[in-house]
Amino acid sequence: MSERVVSIIVPVYNVEAYLAECIDSLLGQTYPHLEVLLIDDGSTDGSGKICDDYAQRDSRVRVVHKANGGLSSARNAALPLVSGEYLMYVDSDDWIALDTLEKCMAILKRQPEVEILEFGAIDYIDGQLAEYKSYSGGKGDVQMSGPEALRSYSLGNLPSPLACAKLYVRDRISELRFLDGRLHEDNTYIFESLTKIKHYYYLNEPLYFYRRNREGAITQTLNLKVQDMFLNISDVRSKMSKEHPEYVVYANSLLLHRVLDYSFRCYRQGIDVKKFEKMLAPFIDSVKSYPILAPTAKKRLFIRMPKLYVRFTVNVLPKIRKVLKWRPFK
Template sequence: MNPLISIIVPVYNVEKYVQRCIESILNQTYKQIEVILVDDGSLDSSGVICEEYAFLDSRVKVIHKENGGLSSARNVGLDNAKGKFIGFVDSDDWIDSHMYESMLHLALSYQAEVVQCGYTLINGQGKITREIHFGDRRFDTKSEVEKAYYITNEFSSVVWNKLYKVELFEELRFKVGKNNEDVFILTDALLHIQRMVNTPKCHYHYLQRKESIMGAQFTEKKFDRLEAGEYLLQQCLLHSPQYQNWARIELCKICIFLYIDLMHSKNQIDQGYKNKLVSNFNLHFRTLKGSSELKQAKLVDKILLHSFSLNRSFTHYSYDLYRLVRG
C-alpha cells in the first residue's frame, strides 16, 4: 500500500528560502507525493521558482492566487489535494529526507489519524537554538489524545510537524485573517482524533526569521493569540469540560505573554489593551485559585501566574525564568 501524500506549501516572498524547502520535499525517500505550492501573490521571484520546479517534476503543482494570507493559501491547498494523507511545510523551512516515509509507516501501523515528530528551531545564522522532542509513544483513545493536547503538551499546537489522514479536513478549514490559525484548526480537529502517534525524531527544521518578542512592534493582530486561547477554552467547555482549568492556565499564560510584549513594545500603546489583558487574567485566575489543576501545574507555570497576580511590574523576571526553563 503506497497512499498518496499531499504536501501543502504556502509561498509568499521567500525567494531566498523556497528552493531549499522544495528540494527537501522532492528528495523524500517516500516518492508517492504531490507537492502543492500555493503562491500567495508573491512580489518577488518566488512564483517563478515554483514554476521551474513544476516543469522539472510532475509531482509539483503550482497554484497562483491573490494575496490572502497563510490560512487562505493553506485552504486552497486543501481544496486541491488528492492525497489520502496531508502534510504542511512552511516555505522557509525544510524537512529530513525520510520524514514522510517514517511518519506514514507509523500512521498505517497504528491506524492513527495524526503522527507527530519533533523539530529543531534554527536562527538566522543557521544554528540550532533548540530541539523539541516528543516521547516515542502512542495515544490509543480520544481521552489520551485530549490529555496530550490540554495537559501534557505532547500534542503541539502547530500543524507543520504532523502527518494527517485527509478525512480530518473534510469539513475543516483554517480561519482566514487570523494569526495563530494553527490553534483554531487543531482545536477543532481534536474532536475527530481517536489515535495519535509521536516519534521523538526531529524531522522538521523551523527557521526563526521573525523579530524577538522584546522590542518588536505591537499590533492589534497579536490579540489573535488571546482569541485563540479563548476559543480553546470555549471548545473545551463544550466538549471536554474535565480539562477546562488546564485551558484556563494556558489562557492566563497567554495574557501574561501579551502583557510583557506590550511592556517592551517600541510603539505607543493604548492603555485599554493592558486593561483587557489584566481583566481576562483576573477572571480566569479567580477560578483557578485553589484548584487541583493549578496545584499540579509545573512549578515554573505556578510562579509565572502567581507573580502576575501579585505584582505585574515584576512579572518580566518570572518570564525570564520561564523562558530559561521552558525554552
C-alpha cells in the same frame, strides 16, 4: 501501504531566497508517493516563477496563484484540492529531512490506527541549527489516545501548537479550516483536530527544520498581534460551548495556559508590560466563566490576581528561594 499518497500544502509569499530549499526537500523524499501544492499568495518577488518552474519539471507539483490573503487563506485555498490519504503542512521558508515521510509511513504501517503523527522540529537561527529540544521532554516516542492528547495540549504540553511537523489522516480533519484574517491560527486548528481523532503518535526525532528570525517572519517578535491567539481560542471556546460542550473545559484551559505563559513572557522580556496587561485582562477575566482542568492553587491565584501573581513570581519568589538556600551555619 507504499502507494498511499501524502499531500503537502506549502503557502508561498515572498520567499524566493528559501523556496528552492523547501521544495527540494519535499521532492527529494525517499518516499516518492506525494503531491505538493504550492499556493502562491500574491508574491511580489520571484517566488511565483519558481513555483511554476518546479511544476513544469515534476508532475507531482501543482501551483495555485492567488491574491494575497495571508497564511490561513493560502492553506484554506489548498485544502479542497488535495487528493492524498495523508496531509502535511510545510512553511515555504522551512524544510524537512529527506527520509521524513519514509519514517512516518513506516510507523503508520505498524500502527494504522494513528490519525495524527507528529515528529520533532528543530530551530534554524541565523544560519545555525539550535539544540534539539524534544516536545516529549526526553521521553522518547509518545503515544496517546485522542482525549489524552487533547487534555495534554490544553495544559500546554504535547502536541506542539504547530500545524507543521505533523502528518494527518485527511479524512479525519477534512472539514476543518484555519481561522482567516488573524495570526496564530495554528493553536485552534490543532485543538479542533484533536477533538476529531482517537490515536496520536509523537516521533521523537528532529525531522522538521524551522527557520527563525528571518526578516519578515510573523513569528520573529513578541508584539501585540499576539492578541489574535487569544481571540482565536476564545472563538473556539464559544463554538465548543454551542456545538460540543464537553470540550469547553479544554478550550478554556488552553486559553488560561496561553495567557499565563504570555503574561510571564512580556514581563520577563521587558516589553511594554502595561499594554500587554491591558490586552490580556479581558481574556483572563473570561476564564472565570468556565471550568478549567487541574484547578491548582497557582492557577486560581493567577485568575484572581494576575498582576500580583506574575510580579511576585518573577521578582520576589526568586529572592525568597535564594535566602532559604543560604545556610551560614552547618
